Amino acid sequence: MIGPALHLSILPTSLGGFLPTQVSEPPTCYNSPYEQAWSTWSTQQPKVMPQAKGAKLKIGSIKLSAIHRFQTGLRRSAKQMTQFQQDIETNGLLRPLSLVYFKEDGQVFVRDGNHRLVALTRLGCPQLEPDQYNLEVFSYRDFQEIVFKTDSDGKLDLRKSWITPFDPKTHSRKTDLKGFKFFIKNLFDEQSLPIEELTQFILNNAYLYLD
Numbered sequence: 001m002i003g004p005a006l007h008l009s010i011l012p013t014s015l016g017g018f019l020p021t022q023v024s025e026p027p028t029c030y031n032s033p034y035e036q037a038w039s040t041w042s043t044q045q046p047k048v049m050p051q052a053k054g055a056k057l058k059i060g061s062i063k064l065s066a067i068h069r070f071q072t073g074l075r076r077s078a079k080q081m082t083q084f085q086q087d088i089e090t091n092g093l094l095r096p097l098s099l100v101y102f103k104e105d106g107q108v109f110v111r112d113g114n115h116r117l118v119a120l121t122r123l124g125c126p127q128l129e130p131d132q133y134n135l136e137v138f139s140y141r142d143f144q145e146i147v148f149k150t151d152s153d154g155k156l157d158l159r160k161s162w163i164t165p166f167d168p169k170t171h172s173r174k175t176d177l178k179g180f181k182f183f184i185k186n187l188f189d190e191q192s193l194p195i196e197e198l199t200q201f202i203l204n205n206a207y208l209y210l211d
Contacts, residue, residue: 056134056135056136056137057101057135057136057137058130058135059101059135060130061127061128061129061130062099062108062127062128062133063126063127064117064120064121064125064126064127064128066108067099067108067109067110067117067128068107068108068109068110068168069109069110069114069117069172070109070110070111070168070172070173071114071172071173071174071175071211072172072175072211073174073175074114074115074118074175075115075175075176076115081115081118081119084115084119085119085122085123088116088119088120088123089123093116093120093132095113095116096113096131096132096133096134097110097112097113097116097117097128097132097133097134098110098111098112098113098133098134098136099111099113099133099134099135099136100135100136100138101135101136101137101138102138102139102140102168103137103138103139104139104140107168108135109168111136113133140167140168140169142162143162143165143166143167143168144165144166144167145162145165146162146163146165146199146202146203147160147161147162147163148161148163148188148195148198149161155185155188155189156184156185156188156189158181158182158185163181163184163202164177164180164181164202164209164210165202165203166206166209166210171210171211172210172211173209173210173211174208174209174210174211177209180208180209184198184201184202187201
């Protein structure tokens with residue numbers, strides 16, 4: 001097992017090298033026992049989600065129409081969204097949205113706060129004020145990396161790791177990634193899968209996290 005000092009960043013030379021044109025369908029056969037293990041992975045819903053870190057930035061008010069999303073779907077049902085929207089209308093926005101600013105072209109995406117963004121849009125809110133968002137600067141190259149970071153116990157730290165490499169300009173991620181991320185954590189922590197094999201599994205199975 002690699003110790004707590006691990007910080008490994010892997011960047012494919014080209015996304016086209018591992019991301020298929022269509023990634024929504026699983027393979028017809030398994031290339032490793034870990035792919036087969038995924039097919040029977042439990043449906044538990046862990047609560048911890050990874051948070052990659054970038055430089056902080058404030059750019060004044062941001063129009064909601066200018067904010068893009070990494071995924072198209074929502075985890076909440078229509079009824080839950082209606083209730084959530086009513087709660088924001090009554091109590092206001094209680095938690096800032098987490099946004100990503102791509103330095104190459106200035107595009108802004110929501111990283112954490114998809115439900116809040118949709119609710120605010122439906123309420124007719126025109127923009128986010130600086131105190132309603134946290135914005136971090138990234139490059140598109142950053143999002144194509146795989147980054148493994150461990151905690152003091154040598155366990156994979158999902159909050160600091162980045163294990164769903166993709167190009168936001170050409171692909172979108174699945175709505176719910178918690179199962180996939182904790183499956184990778186299980187392979188790393190419990191099965192001690194070598195980094196090279198774990199990386200290859202992620203690259204070869206983009207359909208698990210991309211639409």
